[in-house]
Amino acid sequence: MDVGAKEERDQAWWGQRAWSLLSAVRARAPLVQCITNLVSMDIAANVLLASGASPAMVHSLREVPDFTPRCAAVYINVGTLSEDWLPSMRAAACAGRPWVLDPVAAAASGFRMEACLELLSLCPAVVRGNASEILALASRSAAASSSNFKGVDSSHGSVDAIEAAKALALSSSTVVVVSGAVDFITDGKQVVSVSNGVPMMQKITATGCAVTALIAAFVSMEPSDAIVAAACALSIFGLAGEIGMESAKGPASLRMHLIDALYYLDEEMVTSRVRISLRP
Numbered sequence: 001m002d003v004g005a006k007e008e009r010d011q012a013w014w015g016q017r018a019w020s021l022l023s024a025v026r027a028r029a030p031l032v033q034c035i036t037n038l039v040s041m042d043i044a045a046n047v048l049l050a051s052g053a054s055p056a057m058v059h060s061l062r063e064v065p066d067f068t069p070r071c072a073a074v075y076i077n078v079g080t081l082s083e084d085w086l087p088s089m090r091a092a093a094c095a096g097r098p099w100v101l102d103p104v105a106a107a108a109s110g111f112r113m114e115a116c117l118e119l120l121s122l123c124p125a126v127v128r129g130n131a132s133e134i135l136a137l138a139s140r141s142a143a144a145s146s147s148n149f150k151g152v153d154s155s156h157g158s159v160d161a162i163e164a165a166k167a168l169a170l171s172s173s174t175v176v177v178v179s180g181a182v183d184f185i186t187d188g189k190q191v192v193s194v195s196n197g198v199p200m201m202q203k204i205t206a207t208g209c210a211v212t213a214l215i216a217a218f219v220s221m222e223p224s225d226a227i228v229a230a231a232c233a234l235s236i237f238g239l240a241g242e243i244g245m246e247s248a249k250g251p252a253s254l255r256m257h258l259i260d261a262l263y264y265l266d267e268e269m270v271t272s273r274v275r276i277s278l279r280p
């Protein structure tokens, strides 16, 4: 992206990009292979379906050679990692499709950290984690070294992980997303911020996993610009949360209303409410 192009990227430009990518997903229904954790399978599949994409939770190593090359994108999430799933993850990551990594609780153990670092070396288009996950990956450290480790939840604000995300993006040649109250997306040089969403989204398990699945669908529509694709997916998901919150009573009904809102988003809602900007 050159400087001239950056200057044209105002709210209206982002709103149009988000709408055109959501419209492309709805029109083309990209097939997204998900090798994801057992907690997230339902919400990730429902979020993909409500966006217009076509989810497939296929994780057998024996199916990867036939199935993965036919997918528009691959989503790999280590949330309930076990030794027998890691070979499928490796194989799917190497199948030549754009793919996205969710390093859930990367610092939980040495095994998980090593798996995340190995997957990171297999060229994901995007890595999306919460602040604690991105800080841990950037410092390549497992739980033993962190006194405030909180498992799959973050014990840091997303802003605390911007520099770590930039370093990780540069060292891994990938786009890194730190999610949180504000989501940050970086390739190591520029940083884009997304301010959609509501705090209650943290109280629904696997919203992070679900938005990473949505990022994979959006990346399949725009593989040459993963920053734009990721920012638009995060903004659309956050906007669905905002609209869902207008009818929700708590986390369980927010989950339902978020999925409904995502399904019914229209051009006016998207172009007027997307909050994406380039961080100076």
Ligand SMILES: Nc1ncnc2c1ncn2[C@@H]1O[C@H](COP(=O)(O)OP(=O)(O)OP(=O)(O)O)[C@@H](O)[C@H]1O
Residues within 6 Å of the ligand: 104, 129, 130, 131, 152, 153, 154, 179, 180, 181, 182, 183, 196, 197, 198, 199, 200, 201, 202, 204, 205, 206, 207, 208, 209, 210, 211, 234, 237, 238
């Ligand atoms: N305080 C907040 N305000 C608004 N949106 C938020 C807030 N916290 C998180 N979100 C949104 O919730 C979604 C999940 O982000 P989060 O950082 O909680 O992921 P996570 O910790 O990986 O979640 P999980 O592990 O449960 O999947 C993102 O879309 C993010 O923008």
Ligand SMILES: Cc1ncsc1CCO
Residues within 6 Å of the ligand: 037, 039, 040, 079, 080, 104, 152, 205, 206, 208, 209
């Ligand atoms: C709760 C939980 N445990 C492993 S994965 C997961 C979903 C949120 O990341």
Ligand SMILES: [Mg+2]
Residues within 6 Å of the ligand: 104, 105, 129, 130, 152, 208, 209
């Ligand atoms: Mg997570």
